[in-house]
Amino acid sequence: MTSLAGRTADAAVARTSGSGELRLGAGTTFGARLSPDGRWIALDLLGVLWVMPASGGQARRLTSDLFDIAQPDWSPDSSQLVFQSYRDGVFNLWTVRPDGSGLRQLTTGPFDHREPRWSPDGRTIVFSGDASGSYAIYTYDVGGGRVDVLADGYGEEYEPAWSPDGNRVAFVVANTRIDVVDRTTGGRSTHITVPAGQVIHQPEWTPDGTDLVHHLTYDGRCDLMIRNTPLVDDEETxxxxxxxxxxxxxxxxxxxxxxxxxxxxxxxxxxxxxAAVTTRKPTYTKRRSDFESTRPRPVRGIGSPVLSPDGEQVAFRALNDIYVMKIGRAPQALTRDHWWKCDPAWSPDGKQLAYSTDRGGTLDIWIRNLDTGQDRQLTDLGSRAAVSAAWSPSGKELAFLDQDGAVWTVDVASGAVRRVFTATFEPGKPTWSPDGETIALAAVKPYSARFREGLSQILLINRATGQGRYVEAVAGRSIQTRGDDGPVWSPDGTRMTFAVASVLYTVDVAKDGTPTGEPRQITDEVTDAPSWSGDSKKLLYLNNGRLRLVSANGGRPRTVTVPLTWTAVRPPARTVVHAGRMWDGVRREIRCGVDIVVEGHRITAVEPHAEGRAGKRIDARDRLVMPGLIDMHHHREMQGYAYGDRQGRLWLSLGVTTTRSPGSPAYHMVEEREATRSGARIAPRYFGTGEAVDGPRIYYNFMRPTFSDAQLKLELEHAESLEYDLMKCYVRLPVVWHKRVAAFAQGIGIPVTSHYHYPAMAFGGDGMEHTGATNRFGYSRTVTPLGTAHSDVTDLFVASDMARTPTLFNSTTLYREDTSLVEDRRVQTLNPPWRMAALRESAEAAGRTDQRARRENLEAQVRQALEIFRRGGRVVLGTDAPIDHAAVSLHMNLRAMVTYGFTPYEALVTATSLAGETLGDDLGRIAPGMYADLAVVDGDPLTDIKDAANVEQVLVSGTAHTVDSLMQPFSAMSAAGSRKPDGNTVLAPVPDHPANKKFWWHGHEYVEKAQHACCSG
Structure with a gap:
């Protein structure tokens, strides 16, 4: 990487080629195991198994990058190593000789097998696994391959360790204690317990078998302990x-x-x-986005399509509206207004259409009488959203979800609402049994409480009892996404349909939804968003941007043509921005008295100010004009339903003119992109991917669980057809498939990113999301629990030029001293009440609780990013909004960067010119030929980074918006949650949901609810 000015002076699209060997002499979060004969040390550095002399020196690689190994252990005679490997999309146990020969797989899936430990007599391997619905301790007979349960209590049990005599096994229980099982008597006892908030890992017996050494994370420390006494407390172990x-x-x-x-x-x-590794820089040419062409383009963003009961019409979401289309004719827009709309649903008689819109202030359910064209607002909850509506078979009720994933019903006549089931994490759309007694939806069922991933199954809710139970759609498989992919009950009540492994299935069910037969595959092409005709004979679905109809019994599908097009918005022909001061996004100095001439979408000249220039004039003579900010990591549709029309306006009002989403519901991503580019929705410029490609286990509703090579081919076809702007590989995708996705993505000119730096760097990956990020191991190899990274991380990022998007979640600790954005009128007006309440609670928590450990972690993460940046690496700003707070979090990230070492100039470059270069488009700079994405601010952000938030006006692709115009639709509405649920609201007692349980992430416990506090995607 050259100097910033040199890099950004001529933003080339073609990436620089090159690869090279890098020798690493340090590691981040790696383990080392000494052989019993004292001759060798085995390492699991970067997911590779290495062996080196016990005295030190060059490490020799035993496994390829594809094995993704961890936690090796030696046989007692030092002749073999056992380790866990994620090569096949599930953790299994393998053995190998120290010379690399004799590679052998011991266990197979679908369950995870981790942390193998060889017994002192060499006959048995103890390990942890999740076959029982929680992590338990198992033994593997080396001679015969038999697996037996050793310990399976009520808590999560893992990380076993043999006593020297082989008679006892110690293990961790639920992060806070170590238990010991006596193999001779079967007796079990607790060795040590630590308070909640402290985390125990990896016990190991002392040589005499009298005590246990363990690792302890607490109060911002990582120490080695023997009982309550530190053995090592002056290093980060x-x-x-x-x-x-x-x-x-x-x-x-x-x-x-x-x-x-x-x-x-x-x-x-x-x-x-x-240890020698190889990095490879990408060698492809990035595809450029077409933001300017005025040619009509077919609409591909068809969201949540539903077939009418008579099978003659389709309702769907597109271009910021709800459309109704009689098959064979042109679709008709329902509202033609700027408010957010989603989730159309036909009444059983086909005379009414329910949908959600925020025209009343927050997202509520409205009903359109299709005969009269009249709308009425059905719900008015104020403090919560109402989305994903589904009519009861009688037509007297609707089931819906709130923003947290709780299930509610509303009486169509009276508007009375009742909560019928507790919140689950990002559930799917409800569907009713014919008798109205059962509501079904897709919900995630984790394999264990230790890790959050699991399968999206069918959750059946008994309305009378309020109880829920899971049934599998297809054994051992997930419903494809938990958005619109089912289950959907047939109107005659005999079947359900759903997408699994990206194809459509139906299954016969009892009246309560229990499957009574084997699922039948209906399609062999990518299938999403199925819906039934009223006679239960036909199914409508989406296939790669087109509507298809198929018989419910299978057969050849036919395409339903959607004659709907969009064209790019036309900005004013010529605009002249008179900037008293201007920062171009590249140089360190500010220019004074400048005219920025904009023609159409682009800047055509940057010249000294001159009176009388033709064109629309924007007077910023007393202000500074800078490039609009770029948020390189958010999930715009993940909770876009909860924000509605507010979200894009909030970003713009705080100067964010471009966002990039590395994971969103695919069709809603395309709808957002088309609505924004066409001007139908006011929002920043948008780059997005659809559902991230994941392995067999998933967590978020917008991941695509993948089970085979054949299915992966379908997923890649899906991404290409919907013209993803990038590909995201999520945490349980095997390395071999990650490599294949990377080759595919770069082959069509789009970047690929993930939560892992290596081995993605070895096959030319473009980026890594977050500083550490959720991953399949339960700990990060790019950052320690205390936020530290070592030269293996920084050297690799610099050598590979891989983009790093830190997403500094702990920047919320700065609310302790700085609540200016929490109190900002834009933030209060343009946040929905529940998000504003969450933001206030975050700020109040920062002020009333001890933030020292989090603050130290934040400082370490920023210093890591700063080292990469100053050594020439590629650091770009991203936030993970709206998990973190949209737009606000970007400015808090900037302020955190400056607080801990970045200059304001350096921090702003990561959110402007460097981000634009990474996107590969003409963004992030003020110069002729660049897109006219500008922010007019009061102050000097290069002196005081807080001034970057003092935005008064923005231009996006040449179209100007003032802050007042952005706020105007919501200015008269409460942004602080003053509205309460009306008197018809009943908060019924509901049971806890199995997915709302405790998980552990990076060694810290958190309770996973619908709005989880840790990083995602």
């Missing part, structure tokens, strides 16, 4: 087992190195190592 050299000396990893100490504490010895 990594959460892996120690190895004993003798009765006194032990080997462990800390501060990026391999260390040896003794129980007597005579000092620390470092064992050096060197």
């Amino acid at each position: 990594f959460p892996f087992r120690v190895s004993w050299l003798d009765r006194e000396r032990f080997l462990y990893t800390a501060n990026g190195e391999i260390h040896v100490r003794s129980l007597g504490g005579e000092g620390t010895k470092t064992i050096g190592f060197s």
Whole structure:
């Protein structure tokens, strides 16, 4: 990477080619295991199994990048290593000899098998696995392959360790205690318990078998402990087992190195190592987006289509409206207004159409009488949204979801609402049994409480009892997405339909929704959003941007033509922005007295101010004009339903003119992109992907669980057909498929990103999301629990030029000193009440609780990003909004960066010119030929980063918006949640949901609800 000015002076689209070997002498969150004969050390650095001499030196690779291994352990005779590998999309146990020969797989899926430990006599391997619905401790007979349960209690049990005599096994229980099982008697006892908030990992017996050493994370520390006494408390130790050299000396990893100490504490010895890896820079040419062409383009963003009961019409969401189309004729827009609309639903008689819109202030359900054309507002909840409506078979009620995923019903005549089931995490659209007694929807069922991933199954809710139970759609498989992919009950009540593995199935069901037969595959092409005809004989669905009809019994589908097009918005022919001061996004200095001449979408000249220029004039003579900000990581449709029309306006009002989403419901992403580019919706410029490609287990509703090579081919066809702007590989996708997705994406000119830096860097990946991020191991290899990274991380990012998007969640700690944005009128007006309440609670928590550990973690993360940036690496700003707060979080990220080392100039570059270059389009700079995305601000952000939020006006692709015009539709409405549910609202008691349980992420416990607090996507 050259200087910033040099890089951005001529934004080339073609990426620089090149690859090279890099020798690493440090590691981040890696384990080391000494062989029993004392000759060798095994490492799991970067997911590769390495062996090196015990005295130190060059490490020799035993496994390829595709094996994605962790936590090796030696056989007692030092002749073999056992390790966990994610090669096949599930964690399994493998063995290999230390010379790399004899590679052998011991276990197979679908359940995870982790943390193998060889018994002292060499006959048994103990490990943890989740086959029982929670993590438990198992034994594997090395001679015969038999697996038996050793310990399976009520809590999550994992990370086992043998006593030296082989008679006892210690293991961690639910992060806060170590239990011991006596294999001879079966007795079980607790060795140590720590308070909630402290996290235990990786027990290891002392050589005499009298005690246990373990790792403890607490109060911003990572120490090695023996009971309650620290063994190592002056380093950041990594959460892996120690190895004993003798009765006194032990080997462990800390501060990026391999260390040896003794129980007597005579000092620390470092064992050096060197491991060679290869990085490859991408060699493809990025596809450019067409923001300017005025040619009509076919609408591909067809959201939530539903077939009318008579099978003659289709209702769907597109171009910021609800359309009704008689098959064979042109679709007709329902409202033609600027408000957000979603989730059309036909009444059983086909005379009414329900949908959600925020024209009343927040997203509520409205009903259109299709005969009279009259609308009426059905719900008026104020403090919550009402979306995903579904009519009861009688037509007297609607079921719907709120913004948290709770299930409600509303009486169509009176408007009385009642909550019938507690919130689940991002559930699917409800569907009714014919007798109205059962409501079904897709909901995630985790495999365990230790990790959040699981399968999206059918949740059946008994309305009389309020109880829910899961049934599988297809055994061992997920419903494809939990948005519009089913289940959908047939009107005659005999079947359900749903998409699984990206094709359509039906299954016979009892009247309560229990499957009574085997699922039948109906289609063999990518299938989403199925709906039934009223006679239960036909199914409508989406296939790669087109509507298709098929017989409910299968057969050849036919395409339903949608004669609907869109064209790019036409900005004013010529606009002249008179800037008293201007920062171009590249240079360190500010220019004064400048005219920025805009013709159509682009800047055509940047010249000294001159009176009398032709064109629309924007007077910023007393202000600074800078490039609009770019948020490189958000999920615009993930909770866009809850924000509605507010979300795009909020971003713009705070100067954000471009956003990029690395994961969204695919058709809603395309609808958002088309609505924004056509001018039907006021929002920033948008780059997006659809559902991220994931492995067999998923968590978010906008991931596509993938089970086979054949299905992966369908997913890639889906992405190409919908013209994704990038591809996202999510956390449970095997490396071999990640590599295949990367080759496909770059082959069609779009970047690929994920939550992993290596081995993506070895096959030319474009980016990594978050500093650490959720991942399949439960810990990050790019950042420690305390926010630290070592030279393996920084060196690799610099060498590969892979883009790093930090998403600094702990920037909320700055609310302790700075609540200016929380109190800002734009933020209060343009947030829906529930998001405003959450923002206020975040600010209040920062003020009333001890934030020191989080603040230190934030500082470490920023300094890591700063080192990469100043060494020439590619750091771009992203926030994960709306999980973190939309637009507000971007400015808090900027302020955190400056607080801990970035200059204001450096921080702003990550959100302007460098981000634009990474996108590969003419964005992020003020120069002739660039898109006219500008922010007019009061102040000098290059001196005081807070001034970047003092936005008064923005231009997006040459179209201007003042802050007042953006706020105007909501200015008279309460933004602080003053409206309350009306008197018809009944908060019925509901049971806890199985998915709302405790999980552990990066060694810290959190309760996973519908709006989870950790990073996502």
